Amino acid sequence: xxxxxxxxxxxxxxxxxxxxxxxxxxxxxxxxxxxxxxxxxxxxxxxxxxxxxxxxxxxxxxxxxxxxxxxxxxxxxxxxxxxxxxxxxxxxxxxxxxxxxxxxxxxxxxxxxxxxxxxxxxxxxxxxxxxxxxxxxxxxxxxxxxxxxxxxxxxxxxxxxxxxxxxxxxxxxxxxxxxxxxxxxxxxxxxxxxxxxxxxxxxxxxx
Amino acid sequence: xxxxxxxxxxxxxxxxxxxxxxxxxxxxxxxxxxxxxxxxxxxxxxxxxxxxxxxxxxxxxxxxxxxxxxxxxxxxxxxxxxxxxxxxxxxxxxxxxxxxxxxxxxxxxxxxxxxxxxxxxxxxxxxxxxxxxxxxxxxxx
Numbered sequence: 001x002x003x004x005x006x007x008x009x010x011x012x013x014x015x016x017x018x019x020x021x022x023x024x025x026x027x028x029x030x031x032x033x034x035x036x037x038x039x040x041x042x043x044x045x046x047x048x049x050x051x052x053x054x055x056x057x058x059x060x061x062x063x064x065x066x067x068x069x070x071x072x073x074x075x076x077x078x079x080x081x082x083x084x085x086x087x088x089x090x091x092x093x094x095x096x097x098x099x100x101x102x103x104x105x106x107x108x109x110x111x112x113x114x115x116x117x118x119x120x121x122x123x124x125x126x127x128x129x130x131x132x133x134x135x136x137x138x139x140x141x142x143x144x145x146x147x148x149x150x151x152x153x154x155x156x157x158x159x160x161x162x163x164x165x166x167x168x169x170x171x172x173x174x175x176x177x178x179x180x181x182x183x184x185x186x187x188x189x190x191x192x193x194x195x196x197x198x199x200x201x202x203x204x205x206x207x
Numbered sequence: 208x209x210x211x212x213x214x215x216x217x218x219x220x221x222x223x224x225x226x227x228x229x230x231x232x233x234x235x236x237x238x239x240x241x242x243x244x245x246x247x248x249x250x251x252x253x254x255x256x257x258x259x260x261x262x263x264x265x266x267x268x269x270x271x272x273x274x275x276x277x278x279x280x281x282x283x284x285x286x287x288x289x290x291x292x293x294x295x296x297x298x299x300x301x302x303x304x305x306x307x308x309x310x311x312x313x314x315x316x317x318x319x320x321x322x323x324x325x326x327x328x329x330x331x332x333x334x335x336x337x338x339x340x341x342x343x344x345x346x347x348x
Contacts, residue, residue: 108283112266115279119267123251 208233211245212252212268222252224273233280256284 022035088094171179193201210230212222226244234242254276256264264283268276286294304311317325323335333339 104287109262109264112264112279112283116265116267119269123269 208240208257209243209245209255210252211249211255213247213250218269219252221271221273221276222254222268225268225276228273229277254280 022031189204191204193204195201210222210226212226213219214223230242230244234240251267251269253268254266256266258264266276266279266283271279299310302312305313305315308314313319315325316322323331
């Protein structure tokens, strides 16, 4: 927002400013190579800050000593780190450690293989059990079916026998007359009475 | 590392829970390891690890509890207790770390001899405070 405001004010300034002013937004490194020097800096000669030779000599000595010590320390530490790394990789302990690690790894792999074998056995047993169960169920279902079929047959046979028995008492064309005579001779009285105690009385006034 | 498991069935239960509970931790501790899940591709669940030297480690996890699976994997392929302890010690012994007393030597630079003392115990000299400096800068303008 600040930049927008700046640009707006700059736009206004641009309109009233002379042609050869630098027209760039307010950012770091405003001027490029081809831009002219600012009006206030036209005759400027840049001079470095003055140096006191005596002070310079003393300072130089001190700086040299300081830098010597510091760089020596730095190299010491670097060397220590590198030596540690070298020893870790190709030292006497490193080979032993590597060998021990390889041994441990192979031992663990063997243990893992044994575990897998155990799981395999368990799985085989489980599968076997499931198969047996399925077979058992199948067998039982077959028995059930057989039994049901037998019962059905028996039922039908009984029905058949009953029907045969009843067929003996059927009314046919031959004994039609005889049966009519019999029916007329023995009139049946279907009336009956019943009281609240549940006693049934079959004998009525009508004979 | 690949995990083959089934989305249904009691035997894959442990594998499913392992994928849900333990895989994020494993991935966090081994960020450069690719972990892939394959669902309903094989009748029984298993884990397969592809090591750097080309070795493949198969772990059968049918019917196991997810905690058991995690312990099993930790045993065969995890860092041993002493390695972990050594690493923790190395991390703790770096004197350049500042933090809680439990993990690091010092908590703040003000504890070191020759450094600016803690402003909580002894107030800073005027020239070092922010408000004095701001006042001076405002006066200059």
